[in-house]
C-alpha cells in the first residue's frame with residue numbers, strides 16, 4: 001500500500017455507522033439492476049472478510065422478511081420479487097409449492113439459499129407463528145441478514161493499520177489546491193498533510209466537506225431513529241429475520257392516548273394510517289435479548305445537526321406499530337420508555353444512489369450519500385473509489401454513481417421520474 005492516512009475528528013464509526021440497524025440485502029427493486037449489482041458485490045466482499053476474520057463481526061444470514069396483510073399486497077410482492085429476480089437476486093420459490101421451504105440458520109452465512117421464498121397460508125404460520133393472524137403472505141429474501149457494524153469496522157480499521165495506513169484524530173478544515181489540483185489538507189490542530197489524492201467520506205457532513213473544495217453536492221438529509229428494547233419475555237425468536245410490515249399501519253390507540261394525541265396539532269397525524277415499513281430484528285442473532293425496532297414515519301428532508309432530537313413519541317409509536325405485526329410485543333407497550341432511542345441521518349441523493357468518483361478538482365474524490373445502505377454498500381463503494389484514485393478498471397455500475405452524472409439533462413429528467421425512497425427502509 002502506498003501511504004494512506006485516515007483522518008476523522010471523532011472515534012471512527014461513532015457518528016452514523018454504529019446507529020443503524022446494520023442489515024444487508026440483495027433486494028433492490030429498481031428501477032434497474034444497478035443497485036442490486038453494486039450491493040451484491042459488496043456482500044461478496046463482506047463474506048470474504050467474514051471468512052478471513054472467522055466471522056469476527058457475526059455476519060448472519062437470517063434474511064429479510066417482507067410481510068403483507070392483503071391479497072393485493074401479496075400480488076405486488078410476487079411481481080416485485082420476479083422483477084428483482086430478473087436483476088440477479090436469484091430464483092423465487094412459492095410455498096406451498098414444489099420445493100420444501102428451508103428455514104434460516106441460527107448462525108453463519110455460507111451454504112444458504114439465494115433468491116426469495118414467498119410463503120402463504122399454513123406454510124407462513126408454521127414458519128413464523130409469531131406474526132399477526134392478519135399476515136396474508138411473506139417474502140423471505142435469502143441473501144440478506146445482519147452484522148455487527150462496529151465490530152466489522154473495527155476489524156477493517158485494524159487490518160488497514162496493519163497494512164501500513166495511519167489514523168489521525170483531527171478535523172479537516174481546509175483543502176489547499178494549486179493549478180486546480182489537490183496539494184494539501186489542513187487540520188484543526190494546526191497540522192497538515194501533503195497529498196495529491198483526497199477521498200471525502202464525511203457521512204452527514206458531506207456538503208460541508210465538499211465545500212472545502214468549492215463543490216456543491218446535490219444531497220439532502222433525513223433523520224432516522226431506532227428503538228433498542230430488551231425482549232425479556234422472548235416474544236421474538238432469536239433466529240427471526242429482519243421483518244418488515246409492508247403495508248401502512250393504523251395504530252389501535254387506547255382512548256386516553258387518542259385524546260392526548262388529538263389535542264396537539266403536531267401529534268394529530270399519529271392517529272392516521274402511518275406509512276408502510278415498520279421493521280425489527282433481533283440484535284446479535286442468537287445471543288442476548290435485545291431488539292432493534294424502526295419506523296420512519298417522517299421522511300421529510302431536514303438539516304443535519306448533532307446530536308439530533310427525536311420525536312418524544314417515537315418509542316411508543318414504533319413499539320405499537322411493531323405490535324400490529326407481532327402481537328406478542330403488545331406486552332411491552334406500557335414500558336416503551338424502558339427502551340433507548342437513538343439514530344442518525346441518511347445523507348442521500350434524489351434517486352437514492354450514492355456519490356462515488358472524482359469531484360471535478362484533480363485529485364479529489366467522494367464516497368458518500370450512502371443513505372440507509374452504507375454498512376452493506378461501503379465495501380463495493382470503497383473498492384470503486386480506490387479504482388478511481390489509482391486509475392484501475394471500473395465495474396459497469398461505476399457510471400451510475402459518478403457525481404458528474406447530473407450534468408446530463410436527460411439523466412436529470414429520468415431522476416425526476418424516480419422516487420427518492422426507492423429501495424429504502
Ligand SMILES: Cc1cc2nc3c(=O)[nH]c(=O)nc-3n(C[C@H](O)[C@H](O)[C@H](O)COP(=O)(O)OP(=O)(O)OC[C@H]3O[C@@H](n4cnc5c(N)ncnc54)[C@H](O)[C@@H]3O)c2cc1C
Pocket residue numbers: 007008009010011012013014015016017018019020021022023024170171172173201202203204205209224225226343344345346367368369370371372373374375376377
Ligand atoms: C437508523 C438508521 C438505520 C440504518 N440501517 C442501516 C442498515 O440496516 N444497513 C446499512 O447498510 N445501513 C444502514 N444505515 C445507514 C448507514 O448507517 C450509513 O449509510 C453509514 O453509516 C454511513 O457511513 P459514513 O462512513 O458515510 O458516515 P459516518 O459513519 O457518519 O462517518 C463519517 C465520519 O466522517 C467524519 N468527518 C466528517 N467531516 C469531517 C471533517 N471535516 N474532518 C474529519 N472528519 C470528518 C465524522 O466524524 C464521521 O466519523 C442506517 C442508518 C440509520 C441512521
